[in-house]
Amino acid sequence: MDWLKKARWHSEQLTQRAFHRQLRLGVTGLSGAGKTALLTAIVHQLTQSHSSHLPFFSVMQNRWLGARIDDNQLPQLPRFAFEKNLSYLQQQPASWPPSTVGWSQLTLALRYQPQSSLRARFQDYQETELVLVDYPGEWLLDLPMLQQSYQQWCEQSWLLFTQSHRAATSEEFRKRLEAIDLNDASVLSVQELCTEYSSLLQQFREVAGAYLNQPGRLLVPGEFEGTPLLQLLPLLPEQLAQGGALVELMQKHFVSYQSKVIEPFYRQYFSGLDRQVVLVDILGALNAGESALLELKQSLLLILQSFDYGPEHWLRRIFKPRISKVLFAVSKADHVTPDQHQALTLLLQQLLLQHLQSVKFQLCPYEVMAIAAIKASEAGFVKQNGLQQPCLRGLSATTGEALTYYPGDVPRYWPDHQLFTEHHFEFQSLAPLPWPKQQVLQHIRLDHLLEYLLGDKLT
DSSP, X not given: OHHHHHHHHHHHXXXXXXXXXXXEEEEEEOTTSOHHHHHHHHHHHHHHOOTTTSTTOTHHHHTEEEEEEEOOSOTTSOBOOHHHHHXXXXXSSOOOOOOOOSOEEEEEEEEEOOSSHHHHHHOSOEEEEEEEEEOOHHHHTTGGXXXXXXXXXXXXXHHHHTSXXXXXXXXXXXXXXXXXXXXXXXXXXXXHHHHHHHHHHHHHHTSTTOOOOSSGGGTSOGGGXXXXXXXXXXXXXXXXXXXOHHHHHHHHHHHXXXXXXXXXXXXXXXXXXXXXXXXXXXXXHXXXXXXXXXXXXXXXXXXXXXXXXXXXXXXXXXXXXXXXXXXXXXXXXXXXXXXXXXXXXXXHHHHTHHHHHHHHHTTOOEEEEEOBSSOOEEEEEXXXXXXXEEEEEEEETXXXXXXXXXXXXXXXXXXXXXXXXXXXXXXXXXXXXXXXXTSOOOOBSHHHHHHHHHGGGOO
C-alpha cells in the first residue's frame, strides 16, 4: 500500500499549497557559505525560542503558540539531521556540523493565533507548514550547465583554469590532455581520464577562492556514485575542432548529465520554491584575493539565472510556483565587528547588482542584510592608547586558541586591483562558542530574516 500512502501525501501537499498553508523555503549558497548552520538555527529557534530571543519576529510577541518537527514525511525522503547537527555544537569542544553529502528535508508545523480578531473568534489557532531542504553546495554549481553546450562549457572551464589562483594546479592535467589520443574512447581510458579530472577538482576544492568546480557531482556524487553519468570532463577547446571518438563521447555524456542529473535535481528542489535565502561568504573570497572575488561573483550570477521570480498567484502556487520574496544575506557577520556590518551589506549589493536589478524587474521584493545564524564570537572593546577600540573574542577554528583581536575593515566599495596589491585580507575562521544545552543559540539578525521571509504568512 506504499503507492496509496504516497498518493495521499501528495494530495495533502497540494491542498496545503492551494490554501496557502505551506511555504517552501530554499537556502541557496555555495559550499562553505553556512547553509546547514542556517537551517539548523532556524529549526532550533522556531522550536525552542521565545520573544526575548527573536524580538523582531513579530508573531513571537503575543501570538506564537510554538513549532514542532513534522515526522510524517514519506519514509523515502531523507530527513535533515537537525539533532545530529546540534550535537556537534554541544560537544566539548564545540564544532561546526560537517558538510552536507546528500539532500535532505524537514517540515515544521508552525502554530500561531490569527491576527484578525474576526478569525480569532472562529479559530483557536492557525497552522502553516514550513518545508526546509538541504543539499550539497557543490550540486548547485551544475545549474549553469543547463544553459550551455559542451563546447561552451569546455571554453568556460579552461578560461577559469588559467586564472592566477588556478593555473599552477591545472597545468599538469592540461599537459595530460594534450598527449591523449582523441580517437581512444575505450572504457579504461575514459575511466582513467575522469579519475584524474576528479582529482583535479578535489585539488581545486582546497584552493581558496576556486568556487566554480564542475561537474559538482564529481565532488559529491550522492546516488550517482560509480555510474557512467559521472564520466565527464572538459577537453581542451582546440581539441573539439579536431573531432574523434572521445570528443563525441564527451558531448553525449554532457547531454546525458544535463537531462538525467541536473534537470531532475532542479525540478525536485528548486522549481517549487516560494521564498529564497541567497547566502554568501564574502569574507572568505576577500581572504583569497581579487581573482577569487571575481569568481564568486561569476558563480553566483550564473547560478541565480536558473531561478524564476515574481508575484505569487494561487494557481501558480499549485502548478508552477515561483519565488515571491528573496533575502540576500552575507553570512559570518560575527567574524567582523558590528561597525563593519553595513560595509558587508554594501559589498554584497555591489557583488550581485546585476541580479538585484533583474529581481526588481520581475516585481519580486528583496532585502540585503548581514547575518550570523549561530554566533561564534562576542563583540566588545579594548582600551588602546587611552581610546576604546572595537574587538572580537572567539576561538580559532584551526588551533582552538582563544582570540581577542580586531579583524580589520571590510571595503565599503568594490575593491580594485590596487587594493588587493597593497593589502591582504586575513579574516579569521572561528569555531562555535561553547553552548550549554539549556540555552538558546545566539545569533545576529536571524529574527529579522524570519520576519522578512515568514512574517506576512503568519498573520
